[in-house]
Amino acid sequence: MSDTPTLRRPLIIAAIMAAMAMIAIEATIVSTAMPQIAAQLGDLHLYSWVFSSFLLTQTAMTVAFGKLADLYGRRPILLLGIAIFLVGSVLCGLAWSMPSLIAFRLIQGVGAGAIQPVAITVVGDLYSVEERGKVQGWLASIWGISSVIGPLAGGLIIQHASWAWVFWINVPIGLAAGLGFVAFLHEDVAHRTRKVxxxxxxxxxxxxxxxxxxxxxxxxxxxxxxxxxxxxxxxxxxxxxxxxxxxDPMMDLKLWARRSIATANAATLLSGMTIIGLTTFLPMYVQGVLGQSPLVAGFTLTAMVFGWPIGATIAARNFKRFGLRPILLFGATLLPFGAAVFLFLRAGYPPQVAAAGSVVIGFGMGFLSNAAIVIVQSAVGWNERGAATSSNIFARNLGSTLGATALGAVFNLSLASGGAGGRAVDFDSIQKLLEGTGGTITDAGTQAALAHSLHLTFWAMFIVSALTLVAALFVPVATPAAKSAPEDAPAEALPIVEA
CATH class of the missing domain: 1.10.287 (Helix Hairpins)
Incomplete structure (x- = not known):
């Protein structure tokens, strides 16, 4: 695709941005709506599975779809991923129970596993290393914009329409992206023999x-x-x-055995657990304990997602000035500081307190994630850089998957053991509480039990964030393993600034 006309490239990038916007907006829009969805569907103990099921299939399929794109071309895999994602979105809106919603989220995750890595690969195919910095800025902006639109859209949908539109809103965006790829992304694929x-x-x-x-x-x-x-x-x-x-393994174990990669990926995995804990449980706390509306709950989470790309941009501009490891350590230090804010949250506190903790964690993730990717890339030669970068993205997705389940287990165990009062809490009572958020709280005991369980979950999140800092301390000073690629080498698709 190196001969793609310059006038057509912006149209392809527009299609890529639309496709990736579907994935980016899912984080905040679904988190904002989930307390009400869970209240209507029941099975509150499966709450965290709605998030972890999506992440599970996305993580498992990322590498596989990347290799399929090498075999059959980028466009067919992108169109397949969009189709799968849209089918999953439509089915999610039709879900009649929590298990059915989880099953359909698995389908969504498969589609996301195809869209994200192949879209980034197309950017590498179309643009040289010198041009890609500007394009990466456009792609990073998607996450900041989605962090604002997601909670707003989620809150408005929950208040004025069926929650199914939280998922169906993806359909027009996905169709527009697919039509863009069909019209403008033309390939002359040189088939390669490669096993998946x-x-x-x-x-x-x-x-x-x-x-x-x-x-x-x-x-x-x-x-x-x-x-x-x-x-x-x-x-x-x-x-x-x-x-x-x-x-041709899915995960190159020899790559992970290198200290720089192993430690940076360990810190990335733990940071992923921290972020998914905040994304999953903060909206529930703001609505169920602080008594705020879904819209307010969404914007407390927006502070984190909005701070992430800003932190990543600041980090990228200061790598030469301070070095990679200090930037990484600074970001890792911000995580427990931000997580500590949630340890002091109590009923009656203003939602701005939660937003303050979110923005600190967001800045920390921006510094940490950007530095970790560059450290991993610096540990290998040019011919291994793509696999090394994939390993870091894989670690973060895996951390999110495990974090949603582990922290969900802490939440469920606390409710089952009786919370603060030593009496087991009925999940139906929690559902009724969530259905009434934004109004008068009638069951103070249920609210107290929910607050206690979420407080313990925030403690677990804080411990994981502290372990992130410990892992970051073991990351060695990054030293380039090889000189830069020759001028005639193909441009590699590396998401240096990612949110």
């Missing part, structure tokens, strides 16, 4: 899904939790064996 590690991806998905089930069933069914844990261990062992013997 389908077995590795399958074993990974089974292992993570089983671990999620084990964490979810803790406190509900000991037998189910133990059985799921056994399945997770067996599938996990099989996955690592497969990755050692596969000709």
């Amino acid at each position: 590690d389908a077995l590795g991806a399958t074993l990974f998905a089974i292992a993570v899904a089983a671990l999620m089930v084990a964490l979810t069933e803790v406190g509900n069914s000991t037998f189910a939790a133990v059985a799921a844990l056994v399945v997770a261990l067996v599938a996990g062992t099989g996955f690592f064996v497969q990755e050692r013997i596969a000709d």
